[in-house]
Amino acid sequence: DGGITQSPKYLFRKEGQNVTLSCEQNLNHDAMYWYRQDPGQGLRLIYYSQIVNDFQKGDIAEGYSVSREKKESFPLTVTSAQKNPTAFYLCASSIDTGTSTDTQYFGPGTRLTVL
Amino acid sequence: AQSVTQLGSHVSVSEGALVLLRCNYSSSVPPYLFWYVQYPNQGLQLLLKYTTGATLVKGINGFEAEFKKSETSFHLTKPSAHMSDAAEYFCAVSPMNTGFQKLVFGTGTRLLVSP
Numbered sequence: 001d002g003g004i005t006q007s008p009k010y011l012f013r014k015e016g017q018n019v020t021l022s023c024e025q026n027l028n029h030d031a032m033y034w035y036r037q038d039p040g041q042g043l044r045l046i047y048y049s050q051i052v053n054d055f056q057k058g059d060i061a062e063g064y065s066v067s068r069e070k071k072e073s074f075p076l077t078v079t080s081a082q083k084n085p086t087a088f089y090l091c092a093s094s095i096d097t098g099t100s101t102d103t104q105y106f107g108p109g110t111r112l113t114v115l
Numbered sequence: 116a117q118s119v120t121q122l123g124s125h126v127s128v129s130e131g132a133l134v135l136l137r138c139n140y141s142s143s144v145p146p147y148l149f150w151y152v153q154y155p156n157q158g159l160q161l162l163l164k165y166t167t168g169a170t171l172v173k174g175i176n177g178f179e180a181e182f183k184k185s186e187t188s189f190h191l192t193k194p195s196a197h198m199s200d201a202a203e204y205f206c207a208v209s210p211m212n213t214g215f216q217k218l219v220f221g222t223g224t225r226l227l228v229s230p
Binding site: 004031040041042043044045048050058090092094096099100101102103104105106107108109111 | 124146147149151156157158159160161164166205209210211215216217218220221222223
């Protein structure tokens with residue numbers, strides 16, 4: 001079955017540590033996205049990528065980094081510079097038709113908790 | 116900048132009653148409009164979207180939404196609620212003709228369905 005997988009489902013981090021969240025898709029989509037979800041705030045865009053080896057900052061990129069070395073993979077690193085990293089992180093992908101009508105498909109999410 | 120307002124962080128209905136979830140957008144040019152649903156601890160799933168054409172859009176699970184340009188609204192409705200409809204619903208917009216989709220989400224409305 002085609003889809004998006006995120007791992008791990010739950011992640012615990014000590015303050016000062018960097019952690020990497022995995023996102024893999026087998027939908028052959030060009031575009032991939034990372035969102036952060038906090039209660040009562042909806043989803044906010046962290047980073048997005050339209051093509052391999054290229055990515056752009058979203059609205060809240062500070063304290064995060066990404067890479068896009070393969071079309072199917074878009075890992076997110078939460079660095080120690082992120083002051084409040086506890087949140088639910090969602091990865092998404094879409095066919096990039098060059099318009100803004102594309103449907104984004106979401107993974108099941110990773111819940112990160114800083115201890 | 117575009118924004119989305121979802122009135123009511125929580126909406127409660129009885130099983131079999133009409134569901135109405137409100138969404139208003141702020142944009143000088145009508146954007147593309149989306150409704151997503153999120154079940155607990157899961158990713159988001161597209162319910163429906165408006166891009167062009169008929170302003171009444173039908174989606175999955177019996178939901179529909181009507182784009183009203185004069186009211187800058189895209190409210191989501193379902194004639195008869197099921198217990199399985201209990202979830203969080205997000206309205207989102209994407210500006211037209213930017214060459215790439217960048218969704219802006221509302222803060223979400225949690226739908227509670229009682230027997």
